[in-house]
Amino acid sequence: MEIVTSEFFQRALIGGLLIGVTAPLMGLFLVLRRLSMIGDTLSHVSIAGVALGFLIGVYPIAVGLLFAIAASFAIEKLRKAYKSYAELSIAIIMSGGVALASLLFTMGKGFNSNVNSYLFGSIYTLNDTDLYVIGGVTVIVLVAIWLQVKELFLITFDEDAAAVSGLPVKFYNVMISVLTALIISVSIKIVGALLVSALLTIPAACSLIIARSFRQSVITVVIIGELAVIAGLLIAGVWNLAPGGTIVLLLIAVLLMLLVFKRGVRTGS
Amino acid sequence: MQLRIAVRREMMAQSNRITNADASCHQEVISLEDVSFSFQQQTVISNLSFAVKERDFIGLIGTNGAGKTTLLRMIVGLLKPTSGTIRLFGEKVDRFKQWERIGYVPQKNSLNPLFPATVREVVLSGLYGRNKLFKKMNKADHKKCEDALHAMGIDDLKDKRIGQLSGGQQQRVFLARALINNPSLLILDEPTVGIDTETQESFFHMIKHMHQHHNITFLMVSHDLDMIRSYLGQEPAAGNGKLKFHIKHSHETQDCVENDLAHSLKGLREQMESRKEVVLIGDRN
Numbered sequence: 006m007e008i009v010t011s012e013f014f015q016r017a018l019i020g021g022l023l024i025g026v027t028a029p030l031m032g033l034f035l036v037l038r039r040l041s042m043i044g045d046t047l048s049h050v051s052i053a054g055v056a057l058g059f060l061i062g063v064y065p066i067a068v069g070l071l072f073a074i075a076a077s078f079a080i081e082k083l084r085k086a087y088k089s090y091a092e093l094s095i096a097i098i099m100s101g102g103v104a105l106a107s108l109l110f111t112m113g114k115g116f117n118s119n120v121n122s123y124l125f126g127s128i129y130t131l132n133d134t135d136l137y138v139i140g141g142v143t144v145i146v147l148v149a150i151w152l153q154v155k156e157l158f159l160i161t162f163d164e165d166a167a168a169v170s171g172l173p174v175k176f177y178n179v180m181i182s183v184l185t186a187l188i189i190s191v192s193i194k195i196v197g198a199l200l201v202s203a204l205l206t207i208p209a210a211c212s213l214i215i216a217r218s219f220r221q222s223v224i225t226v227v228i229i230g231e232l233a234v235i236a237g238l239l240i241a242g243v244w245n246l247a248p249g250g251t252i253v254l255l256l257i258a259v260l261l262m263l264l265v266f267k268r269g270v271r272t273g274s
Numbered sequence: 275m276q277l278r279i280a281v282r283r284e285m286m287a288q289s290n291r292i293t294n295a296d297a298s299c300h301q302e303v304i305s306l307e308d309v310s311f312s313f314q315q316q317t318v319i320s321n322l323s324f325a326v327k328e329r330d331f332i333g334l335i336g337t338n339g340a341g342k343t344t345l346l347r348m349i350v351g352l353l354k355p356t357s358g359t360i361r362l363f364g365e366k367v368d369r370f371k372q373w374e375r376i377g378y379v380p381q382k383n384s385l386n387p388l389f390p391a392t393v394r395e396v397v398l399s400g401l402y403g404r405n406k407l408f409k410k411m412n413k414a415d416h417k418k419c420e421d422a423l424h425a426m427g428i429d430d431l432k433d434k435r436i437g438q439l440s441g442g443q444q445q446r447v448f449l450a451r452a453l454i455n456n457p458s459l460l461i462l463d464e465p466t467v468g469i470d471t472e473t474q475e476s477f478f479h480m481i482k483h484m485h486q487h488h489n490i491t492f493l494m495v496s497h498d499l500d501m502i503r504s505y506l507g508q509e510p511a512a513g514n515g516k517l518k519f520h521i522k523h524s525h526e527t528q529d530c531v532e533n534d535l536a537h538s539l540k541g542l543r544e545q546m547e548s549r550k551e552v553v554l555i556g557d558r559n
Binding site for chain 1: 347350351352371373374376378380386388389390391392395396399400402403404405406407408411433434435451
């Protein structure tokens with residue numbers, strides 16, 4: 006248990022607490038806009054950025070972030086080109102990201118073990134700089150959502166009505182993509198690029214089962230996200246498991262319990 | 275598909291604006307000048323010119339693919355015309371800022387039944403326009419929401435999830451959302467699709483009441499020919515093969531205008547409920 010009091014674990018816990026708020030919150034908007042897969046795509050592309058960061062000796066999260074933002078713009082462009090097959094753009098950019106990452110991995114053989122922690126997450130690798138970056142991103146995301154939650158709600162619920170109300174829908178689409186890219190790039194070190202989208206989508210999936218209002222679903226995603234991250238990190242720390250995998254499996258367990266509970270309520274009533 | 279709208283009294287040719295004693299005091303709410311729209315090399319709307327004046331009621335009918343929804347979406351700025359000019363309240367659509375003057379009820383087929391939003395949240399979202407950017411909702415805004423809910427007779431549904439409601443109830447919610455700003459122009463895109471006949475009739479009665487007693491201009495796409503014909507006249511005032519415009523001009527309606535929409539709609543609802551009879555659409559009391 007002494008691991009829990011160690012400095013690196015506490016850093017991971019603070020980082021986890023921060024992304025446990027921002028990732029599920031942003032994920033709620035993405036899921037409701039039927040963009041669940043965008044998290045996966047951006048995280049896979051950011052891995053290519055991380056690999057490039059290692060290769061050229063630049064802070065990997067920053068390069069990953071730039072790649073994720075570029076990918077989010079590329080998705081928007083491709084979405085327009087394929088209109089009714091918008092998910093195609095997500096598939097193309099995702100495989101492009103993985104392809105680029107694999108090339109960069111083979112070019113820099115020495116850093117493969119480091120990259121592993123970005124793929125599956127680690128509680129040992131978070132340093133002070135990472136924590137400051139996560140803190141900064143958390144502030145940006147929370148302020149943006151707090152100031153514009155009603156506009157984001159309207160755009161999510163009915164994009165046409167938002168446009169007819171005079172809201173700059175394009176600006177909000179870009180904002181959502183950029184904020185998502187920010188969250189993903191700072192989350193991958195803890196949760197792992199392959200699993201980060203679960204932290205975006207599963208709390209939202211849970212809220213669709215139990216929340217009756219938008220307000221409730223905002224509260225639900227944050228509570229579920231936080232619980233899973235804290236419990237997941239503790240379990241991973243004590244039993245030396247991959248934190249990302251533990252957090253995601255906990256989230257899936259919560260989702261299954263809610264589904265069973267809801268079914269029980271329905272058959273019981 | 276060619277569409278050329280014949281010019282009647284309210285209509286205007288590109289260079290020939292017609293004014294008369296009846297209409298001159300009424301502002302042009304919507305005007306289209308030579309508007310065309312093409313999609314993938316196919317002309318959907320061609321050289322369409324017409325004007326809607328304050329308190330007019332335009333019923334737009336046409337077969338699938340005639341361009342009804344396209345026209346509505348161009349008018350509210352969701353689509354850009356390939357050529358021509360559209361104005362709202364005298365201002366070009368792309369420069370128009372007073373969107374709170376317009377209530378728009380889109381086709382509701384895109385609503386996800388699982389979406390976690392209550393009726394109250396949906397109705398309140400009608401206020402989330404550009405002039406409320408970065409501002410929190412205040413007491414007056416919540417009062418407006420209560421009034422809109424009340425006017426539509428959906429007070430008791432306000433905490434229900436929107437997806438749990440029947441089609442007719444959802445339509446009332448969207449109408450309440452469109453009414454929350456007290457709009458001068460209501461644009462409705464097939465508001466009664468998937469709603470039973472009785473609910474449709476009471477819905478239209480409500481629309482008709484709003485038109486007759488309040489200062490609201492209507493542009494409505496509908497597939498319900500009976501309703502359109504009984505209220506707006508048997509024959510279309512303008513149109514060609516596929517797109518037809520039935521019009522009731524502002525000067526054909528009574529002049530009495532009530533101010534409090536919520537109150538007057540509540541009165542109408544109580545009256546309808548007490549009579550417990552199907553109200554005929556063409557009935558003008």
